[in-house]
Amino acid sequence: MWRGRRILEDLDQEIRDHIEREMQDNVERGMSPEEARHAALRKFGNVTRVKEDAREVWTIVWLEQLLQDIRIGLRMLCKTPGFTATAVFTLALGIGANTAIFSIFYATLLAPFPYPESNQLVVVWSTVGGHKNGVSAGDYLDWKRESKVFQILGAVTGDQFNLARPGERPEQVEGSYLTPGFLDELIGDKPFLGRYILPEEAVPGKDHVVVLTHKLWQQFFAGDSSIIGKQIRLDGALYTVIGVQPPGQPDRLGRQLVLPMAFTSEHPRCRAPSTELRP
């Protein structure tokens, strides 16, 4: 290509020299200068086509034309900055809005539930006067004992806690009470550190254990890898950290820690998500 460019640059001069030499020959053969010139040109043929053919030897013509088109396009855009800015802004806004809307659409309608066999997952509610209502602890325990419809039945309810650390300001955090097996058996989650709630911990008096989400562990405990077995203070009471949830999806639920649901009169209501046994 570069080798060719050198040669092509000299081609004009070379062609002029060639025709001049031919003319000279013709004059020497006795033609008038005018005749000689015409004859030489006739013999040479189409100068423009010769140049194009020579150039074509060295370039992939369509590529050169494409580059030329792009250059012209960019020049035109530079010439009209107002129009360019408007067009770019419109495109950016359109693409941005489209992406945002699709992201929401995907997350809410298309993305699969991040749980195993999520098509078998249902949420069970009580109804009071035809309206959805939380499940009472008594109902939950009855269903759990007597219903053959569900493979696993778990219960969840939430609360807010004051999380206090020595020497620092207490913070309000969101917590969930979960029945044992909720995280591992029902949702199929595996602890990042430690373990999840055992059945014997869902008993009043033994329920002062806590599972932290990855985010809370990172933000409040600086990712302390020796956190398991340590005690933290929630609403003034001491809880032993038994596990940390993996990063990612659990952090997006809004809850920051998980406590065992031990049935006392304090838990009048809960929702009961469950895995269905038969579709």
Added chain:
Amino acid sequence: MSTKEQRDRIELLQGTLDLLILRTLQRGPAHGHAIAKAIEWNSDDVLQVEQGSLYPALHRLIKRRWISVEEGTSENNRRAKFYRLTANGRRQLALETSKWDKLAGAIARILRPTEEG
């Protein structure tokens, strides 16, 4: 419009111009006009070469590295580009010449079977 002289001239077959250029340069480096003149002269003006078509052919041969180009001074002391056969070009010429001989021989045998005896 066509005179007898023009009717007797033969248009070059595709690709034969390259062969003629290589053959011409075998005798030594030459500039474009000299190559054109040599081809006309050596074919007794039978081969009709549009002189301009020589240049794309020369570029094609340079690209294939069968000839090289250098600056030089022509017989009447003018600067000119001289084309020179390379070692590759020499090999190519030998190859093309034997191919051409075979082709010409084969066509001749088909066209005049009796003369072959």
